[in-house]
Every structure is written in C-alpha cells, then in structure tokens.
Amino acid sequence: xxxxxxxxxxxxxxxxxxxxxxxxxxxxxxxxxxxxxxxxxxxxxxxxxxxxxxxxxxxxxxxxxxxxxxxxxxxxxxxxxxxxxxxxxxxxxxxxxxxxxxxxxxxxxxxxxxxxxxxxxxxxxxxxxxxxxxxxxxxxxxxxxxxxxxxxxxxxxxxxxxxxxxxxxxxxxxxxxxxxxxxxxxxxxxxxxxxxxxxxxxxxxxxxxxxxxxxxxxxxxxxxxxxxxxxxxxxxxxxxxxxxxxxxxxxxxxxxxxxxxxxxxxxxxxxxxxxxxxxxxxxxxxxxxxxxxxxxxxxxxxxxxxxxxxxxxxxxxxxxxxxxxxxxxxxxxxxxxxxxxxxxxxxxxxxxxxxxxxxxxxxxxxxxxxxxxxxxxxxxxxxx
Amino acid sequence: xxxxxxxxxxxxxxxxxxxxxxxxxxxxxxxxxxxxxxxxxxxxxxxxxxxxxxxxxxxxxxxxxxxxxxxxxxxxxxxxxxxxxxxxxxxxxxxxxxxxxxxxxxxxxxxxxxxxxxxxxxxxxxxxxxxxxxxxxxxxxxxxxxxxxxxxxxxxxxxx
Numbered sequence: 371x372x373x374x375x376x377x378x379x380x381x382x383x384x385x386x387x388x389x390x391x392x393x394x395x396x397x398x399x400x401x402x403x404x405x406x407x408x409x410x411x412x413x414x415x416x417x418x419x420x421x422x423x424x425x426x427x428x429x430x431x432x433x434x435x436x437x438x439x440x441x442x443x444x445x446x447x448x449x450x451x452x453x454x455x456x457x458x459x460x461x462x463x464x465x466x467x468x469x470x471x472x473x474x475x476x477x478x479x480x481x482x483x484x485x486x487x488x489x490x491x492x493x494x495x496x497x498x499x500x501x502x503x504x505x506x507x508x509x510x511x512x513x514x515x516x517x518x519x520x521x522x523x524x525x526x527x528x529x530x531x532x533x534x535x536x537x538x539x540x541x542x543x544x545x546x547x548x549x550x551x552x553x554x555x556x557x558x559x560x561x562x563x564x565x566x567x568x569x570x571x572x573x574x575x576x577x578x579x580x581x582x583x584x585x586x587x588x589x590x591x592x593x594x595x596x597x598x599x600x601x602x603x604x605x606x607x608x609x610x611x612x613x614x615x616x617x618x619x620x621x622x623x624x625x626x627x628x629x630x631x632x633x634x635x636x637x638x639x640x641x642x643x644x645x646x647x648x649x650x651x652x653x654x655x656x657x658x659x660x661x662x663x664x665x666x667x668x669x670x671x672x673x674x675x676x677x678x679x680x681x682x683x684x685x686x687x688x689x690x691x692x693x694x695x696x697x698x699x700x701x702x703x704x705x706x707x708x709x710x711x712x713x714x715x716x717x718x719x720x721x722x723x724x725x726x727x728x729x730x731x732x733x734x735x736x737x738x739x740x741x742x743x744x745x746x747x748x749x750x751x752x753x754x
Numbered sequence: 755x756x757x758x759x760x761x762x763x764x765x766x767x768x769x770x771x772x773x774x775x776x777x778x779x780x781x782x783x784x785x786x787x788x789x790x791x792x793x794x795x796x797x798x799x800x801x802x803x804x805x806x807x808x809x810x811x812x813x814x815x816x817x818x819x820x821x822x823x824x825x826x827x828x829x830x831x832x833x834x835x836x837x838x839x840x841x842x843x844x845x846x847x848x849x850x851x852x853x854x855x856x857x858x859x860x861x862x863x864x865x866x867x868x869x870x871x872x873x874x875x876x877x878x879x880x881x882x883x884x885x886x887x888x889x890x891x892x893x894x895x896x897x898x899x900x901x902x903x904x905x906x907x908x909x910x911x912x913x914x
Binding site: 388391392394397399401402403404406408490491492541662665666669712714718735739 | 772775776778906907909910911912913914
C-alpha cells in the first residue's frame with residue numbers, strides 16, 4: 371500500500387545508531403543539531419501573551435502581514451536584500467517546509483537537482499520524493515569542503531540541472547563562503563539556467579566575516595530562492611517557523627501548495643517570530659558563546675589528533691578519522707558504549723564521508739571539556 | 755567589558771588555563787590582567803551565591819529598608835551613608851532617586867534582630883528622618899541566578 375516514490379527513498383543508514391544513542395541515559399551528546407539555548411524569554415513571553423489574547427486562528431496563507439514586513443526590513447537592513455513583503459515572502463513551517471515547497475514548485479519528474487555534499491540529510495530525500503534526480507557535487511576536506519568551481523561548471527554543463535541546493539554556513543561542516551567566494555560561484559551559476567535554493571538558516575551564526583546572502587549579489591535575486599528562519603539563530607527550533615523569499619512567480623507557486631497542504635504556519639509561532647526580530651542582544655550573546663566553544667573545540671581536536679577544517683559558522687565541525695583507518699559508524703558506536711559520548715557518523719551526510727564524524731558544539735563548555743578528555747582517552751586506549 | 759571580566763562574572767572559579775584558552779591569551783597575560791583589575795578595584799571581590807533556602811538550618815531574615823535622610827552641606831549623602839553602611843548588618847547600601855534616599859539590604863538572625871537594628875541603631879541617627887522596613891518572604895532570583903527549581907525541556911540527544 372506504500373507508494374513507489376516513498377518505497378524508493380532509502381531509510382537512513384544510521385537509524386539504528388540513533389536508536390542506540392536515544393536509549394542510553396547520561397551521555398554527553400555532541401550529536402545534537404539544534405542549539406542548547408532556549409528561545410529568548412521575551413519571545414516566549416510574547417507567545418504566552420498571544421495565547422492569553424486569544425490568537426488561536428488561522429492566518430492568511432502567506433503569513434501575518436506584520437511578520438512579513440518585519441522580515442523584509444530585517445533582510446534589507448542586515449543583508450541588503452529587497453524583497454516585497456506582499457508577494458515575495460512566504461512564511462513557512464521552518465526551512466524544512468520551505469525546502470519541500472521550493473522543490474515541489476520547481477521540479478518535474480526526472481529533473482536533476484545538484485546537492486552539495488556533505489549535505490543535510492533532507493536534501494536528497496526530498497528531491498527523490500519529488501521524483502527528481504539527485505546529482506551530488508562532492509566537496510573535499512583538502513579543499514575545505516568548499517565547492518570546486520571547475521567541478522561546478524562541469525556538472526552544470528553536463529547534467530543541466532533544474533536546481534542546485536546550497537547551504538552555508540553548512541550543516542555538517544560549519545564551512546561558509548565569503549562575499550568574494552560567492553561572487554566567483556555566482557559568476558558560474560549566473561551563466562546557466564538553474565534555480566539556486568539557498569538554505570541560509572545558520573546565517574546568524576558566523577564568526578569571521580558577516581554573512582552574505584547569495585540573493586544580494588547583483589542579478590542573483592531573480593534566480594535564487596532564499597530559505598531562512600528563526601530556528602537556529604534565535605534557538606526557536608520547536609516553534610517551527612521560517613520563511614522563503616524569491617521571485618514573485620515562484621512564491622506564488624509555493625503559496626499554491628502551501629494553501630492546500632498547510633494553510634499557514636501556526637499563528638503563535640508567527641507572533642513569536644515578530645518578537646524575535648525585535649531582540650538582538652540575545653542572539654549576539656549566543657553567537658559569542660558559540661564562538662568561544664568553537665575556538666575551544668577546534669584547538670582541542672587539533673591537539674588530540676582529529677583533523678578538522680576550521681568552521682566559520684553554525685555550531686558543527688566535521689573532523690576526519692582518515693589517519694586512524696576506522697569506519698566512522700564503528701568509531702561512533704564504540705565511543706558511545708565505552709565513553710558515553712555521542713557523535714554523528716559522517717555517512718549520514720553523504721556516502722563518501724564514511725571517514726568523518728560530525729561534532730556539534732551546541733553544548734556547555736563544561737561538557738565539551740569533559741567530552742574532549744573522554745575522546746582523547748578513547749583514542750589512546752585503541753592506540754589510535 | 756573585557757571578555758575576561760565577562761567570563762569571571764559568570765564563573766569566578768574557572769581555572770586560569772581554561773580562561774586563557776577561551777580568550778586566546780597566555781596564562782601569564784590573563785593572570786596579569788586579573789591582578790590589574792584586582793588592584794584597581796574593578797574586581798571588587800570573589801564570592802559565592804548561596805541559596806540559603808536549600809539549607810536545612812535556619813535561614814537568616816533579610817529586610818529591604820528604605821531610609822529618608824537629611825543631606826549635609828558639602829558632603830551630601832556620603833557621610834550619612836557611610837555611618838550606615840559600616841554596620842555589618844547592612845549587606846548592601848544604595849543611594850536612589852525617588853521618594854526615599856537610601857535603600858539598605860539588612861540581614862539578621864531573626865525578625866527581632868533586624869527590628870532591634872532599626873530601632874536602636876538606624877532610626878535614632880540624627881540625619882535619619884524616617885525608615886520603612888520590608889521583610890523578604892522568598893528569593894526567586896538573585897544576581898542573575900534563579901533560585902527556584904524550574905522544569906527544563908530536554909533536547910533529543912541526537913538529531914541531524
């Protein structure tokens with residue numbers, strides 16, 4: 371009774387490992403893909419008040435007008451983007467739904483979609499569910515997990531994809547692109563007839579240069595679907611609130627599906643989103659703390675012999691186990707059972723990344739410190 | 755504010771090595787900076803916030819006391835404030851704008867002790883025009899630390 375398209379999507383190869391982790395009490399988890407902070411109090415307080423005031427209805431399909439306007443002015447101020455809040459912004463249930471809508475809107479069966487690897491797990495799965503064909507553009511440790519422009523050019527020419535999904539700062543590598551790097555990438559992308567889905571959900575959490583939104587580059591806006599939201603920067607994952615921005619026709623198409631399948635994002639979350647855009651000190655304080663942890667973890671991983679590309683955004687790093695010649699799933703299992711530390715095996719982020727693990731440093735410094743002690747001991751015990 | 759101070763304000767007992775690592779300076783540099791702040795009085799004291807409500811023993815009584823005083827020529831409130839804050843019972847002393855002048859936080863073994871302090875030491879001072887004493891009933895939060903137990907939502911231990 372299950373459709374072929376659903377049958378075809380392979381179950382995650384590390385589901386079993388996830389279950390194992392979830393069944394273990396008292397572990398230190400470096401395997402969490404969300405902030406360890408909770409949403410700022412003023413955001414939560416606003417949500418409570420909204421409930422008290424009786425905000426329990428649907429909103430317009432597009433989302434609350436005030437929220438869309440606030441997002442438009444935020445994007446303009448922060449990234450120099452000019453999106454019209456009336457017809458170029460759609461409020462979604464997190465970036466996850468934004469991505470689903472974007473793919474459903476632009477993909478026909480057999481259309482090719484380039485996914486840059488290592489990638490967030492949902493990208494290839496959603497492409498396949500929409501009967502598209504995934505073309506992986508693999509980045510390498512040696513090239514700092516950044517897109518090789520020659521390879522990009524080659525793939526675009528050869529495969530003629532309908533779309534490409536970019537994600538920066540990246541989950542799982544924490545790698546991001548400077549404005550200059552983006553310009554170089556855009557100079558290649560702009561020449562092809564390809565839609566760019568740019569997942570910039572970690573854009574708030576950057577450590578070096580300020581985040582450049584791809585759509586802000588000259589001429590890019592008409593070909594980019596920007597996906598963003600409040601989950602990471604404001605620690606609001608459970609609110610499930612995000613937004614998609616793009617050319618009017620694309621947003622119209624996404625709206626069509628959205629109005630039938632979702633109606634609207636939850637009103638309480640939308641109101642909480644309005645409040646989020648009014649608090650800044652809180653986000654900055656969180657980023658400052660992530661940066662401290664990043665500096666700590668990068669230095670320590672280097673010291674104990676786990677080679678890592680220094681992340682400049684998000685809260686992940688993606689160290690290599692190459693020199694130890696051990697499969698990352700095996701490594702993660704043993705580390706969990708023997709030292710009660712959870713990490714995510716690299717396989718989850720692409721078949722070619724078996725020799726990597728993802729470490730999330732969205733955890734207290736105290737825990738990170740203890741985790742390093744245990745990982746170091748683990749490596750020694752195995753003569754690794 | 756210097757990052758070193760920010761971190762110390764949150765955790766005065768952080769090992770120097772950790773602190774040095776966090777601010778990316780040498781241990782020696784950090785030690786020197788801290789010493790400088792101590793000397794200048796920027797770092798006034800290192801203390802522990804104790805949630806006395808959790809102790810089994812009897813907890814002391816705390817009162818906030820509003821004091822209206824007559825300022826003196828040339829020195830204003832400083833002299834009278836000094837006369838008051840030197841009493842060891844006075845844990846904190848602030849000069850405020852508004853309907854009264856000094857706000858004191860006074861701690862005593864029991865209500866009688868605090869009452870005696872007010873009637874025998876504080877009120878009789880010639881510059882003191884009047885006092886209002888508020889006994890503290892419950893501490894919810896002190897110096898940024900929440901004292902009551904709150905349920906906290908737990909994240910799943912592994913997610914993409």
